Amino acid sequence: MEPILQTKHLQKSYDGSHQILKDINFSIKQGEVVVIVGPSGCGKSTFLKCLNMLEPMDRGEIYLDGKSIEREGKNISLYRQKVGMVFQSYELFPHLNVMDNLLLAPRKVQKRKKEEIQKEAETLLLRVGLWEKRKAYPRELSGGQKQRVAIVRALLMHPEVLLLDEITAALDPEMVREVLQVVQELAKEGMTMVIVTHEMKFAKAVADRVLFMDGGIIVEEENPQEFFVYPKTDRAKQFLNTFHYAALEI
Amino acid sequence: MDIHFIKENIPLYVEAAGLTVRIALIGILCAFLVGLFCSMIRYLKVPILKGMVQGYIELSRNTPLLIQLYFLYFGLPKIGILFSSEQCAIIGLAFQGGSYMAEAFRSGLESVSKVQKDTGLSLGMTEKQVLQYVVLPQAISTSVPVFCANVIFLIKETSVFSAVALADLMFVTKDLIGIYYKTDEALWMLVIAYLLLLLPISILSSVLERKVRYAGFGNTSTVSGK
Numbered sequence: 495m496e497p498i499l500q501t502k503h504l505q506k507s508y509d510g511s512h513q514i515l516k517d518i519n520f521s522i523k524q525g526e527v528v529v530i531v532g533p534s535g536c537g538k539s540t541f542l543k544c545l546n547m548l549e550p551m552d553r554g555e556i557y558l559d560g561k562s563i564e565r566e567g568k569n570i571s572l573y574r575q576k577v578g579m580v581f582q583s584y585e586l587f588p589h590l591n592v593m594d595n596l597l598l599a600p601r602k603v604q605k606r607k608k609e610e611i612q613k614e615a616e617t618l619l620l621r622v623g624l625w626e627k628r629k630a631y632p633r634e635l636s637g638g639q640k641q642r643v644a645i646v647r648a649l650l651m652h653p654e655v656l657l658l659d660e661i662t663a664a665l666d667p668e669m670v671r672e673v674l675q676v677v678q679e680l681a682k683e684g685m686t687m688v689i690v691t692h693e694m695k696f697a698k699a700v701a702d703r704v705l706f707m708d709g710g711i712i713v714e715e716e717n718p719q720e721f722f723v724y725p726k727t728d729r730a731k732q733f734l735n736t737f738h739y740a741a742l743e744i
Numbered sequence: 745m746d747i748h749f750i751k752e753n754i755p756l757y758v759e760a761a762g763l764t765v766r767i768a769l770i771g772i773l774c775a776f777l778v779g780l781f782c783s784m785i786r787y788l789k790v791p792i793l794k795g796m797v798q799g800y801i802e803l804s805r806n807t808p809l810l811i812q813l814y815f816l817y818f819g820l821p822k823i824g825i826l827f828s829s830e831q832c833a834i835i836g837l838a839f840q841g842g843s844y845m846a847e848a849f850r851s852g853l854e855s856v857s858k859v860q861k862d863t864g865l866s867l868g869m870t871e872k873q874v875l876q877y878v879v880l881p882q883a884i885s886t887s888v889p890v891f892c893a894n895v896i897f898l899i900k901e902t903s904v905f906s907a908v909a910l911a912d913l914m915f916v917t918k919d920l921i922g923i924y925y926k927t928d929e930a931l932w933m934l935v936i937a938y939l940l941l942l943l944p945i946s947i948l949s950s951v952l953e954r955k956v957r958y959a960g961f962g963n964t965s966t967v968s969g970k
């Protein structure tokens with residue numbers, strides 16, 4: 495099967511000298527869930543931002559459905575509609591209530607009918623257990639609730655691929671599960687996702703493939719059973735050990 | 745205190761206050777638009793215009809309104825540009841207030857985080873849509889306290905309009921003093937007129953501020969434009 499989203503030789507630096515991403519060759523197939531793990535600061539967020547064209551890359555190509563994507567121009571909006579993203583800091587628009595948060599982009603960007611989107615939004619809210627909150631403002635929601643709304647907001651654009659950047663990292667522990675459950679359900683339904691996470695148990699459960707990133711390159715690429723039990727490189731072993739110890743300390 | 749004199753001249757003050765209010769309203773609205781325009785230029789980093797805006801803001805903030813009015817009313821006619829007293833007052837207010845409003849907008853725009861913008865973009869919005877639907881509404885509500893302070897400041901500034909022969913409150917007062925020597929009465933009426941104008945606005949603005957703070961849009965700490 496052809497990859498739905500692909501990068502070739504993606505390179506990125508913020509200051510022109512220090513390369514954050516050195517040479518990323520990445521691909522994901524329809525319905526696949528790829529989890530990216532790696533130490534803090536290794537460039538995971540930068541990679542997702544490049545994938546979403548929020549950060550310009552220095553070199554390399556991005557392909558969606560086999561077609562090379564131009565880095566500038568009007569097609570960026572179209573591309574971003576197909577490649578959705580959810581951020582760590584549960585960024586709902588604070589001046590809009592839940593429903594208006596959900597309606598904004600489908601209406602203004604895709605020019606869809608309000609009634610149609612509203613109906614779909616309500617169905618999705620019901621599924622993530624937030625239908626009662628449809629008129630609430632973000633400040634009235636917990637972090638976990640906000641993040642679920644953010645996921646619904648991204649889904650309403652009908653993306654082909656969803657990028658999730660540490661979407662539970664800023665949440666209190668008791669809220670992590672409610673968000674990860676939603677993601678897990680999406681995975682079951684065949685949503686194509688690139689997930690950056692530090693939740694190793696979740697990664698193991700949800701991933702079809704795990705990428706271990708370090709120093710701006712993909713060091714290891716494996717199925718989760720293999721990676722979490724028998725990491726090949728010392729760097730991956732070390733990385734996984736820190737989680738092991740962290741888990742023991744608690 | 746000559747109560748009869750005061751009663752007799754109340755209509756004069758009411759009329760003058762009406763004029764002050766009308767000019768203040770138009771002038772402040774213009775200042776608001778000038779400020780919005782300037783802050784957009786700076787936000788979008790439009791070349792050339794950006795520099796001009798910066799120059800305007802420095803000029804406006806570092807010269808008193810009285811001098812700006814003199815320039816408009818006495819200076820410009822020398823090169824053939826004539827404005828009426830009212831026009832001078834409105835232009836002066838817009839010129840002076842525009843820079844203050846621009847600074848208020850700027851503090852609001854800066855309070856909207858990059859992730860908010862990225863979120864808008866990641867949903868496929870264009871830069872313009874992000875500005876219109878995500879950044880500006882938050883920026884404006886964050887700026888409300890500074891706006892209110894600016895409005896009050898600008899209304900107080902209207903007291904110099906008599907310098908360009910506008911028949912405003914100050915003008916009427918000076919007139920009454922000049923003609924009848926009723927200094928105490930005239931001055932008291934002036935003070936009370938300005939109080940009656942400004943108190944409701946002050947109260948309204950604190951209500952508005954509390955509302956905005958309660959709404960909790962972004963960061964509501966007041967970065968003063970002054």
Ligand SMILES: Nc1ncnc2c1ncn2[C@@H]1O[C@H](COP(=O)(O)OP(=O)(O)O)[C@@H](O)[C@H]1O
Nearest residue numbers: 508509514532533534535536537538539540541
């Ligand atoms: N906007 C930016 N400007 C400059 N450097 C940045 C920026 N964003 C991230 N970096 C740097 O790039 C490196 C990778 O960051 P990031 O992609 O956020 O890592 P991760 O998500 O894996 O923790 C870090 O060293 C970080 O300091």
Ligand SMILES: [Mg+2]
Nearest residue numbers: 538539540660
């Ligand atoms: Mg990150």
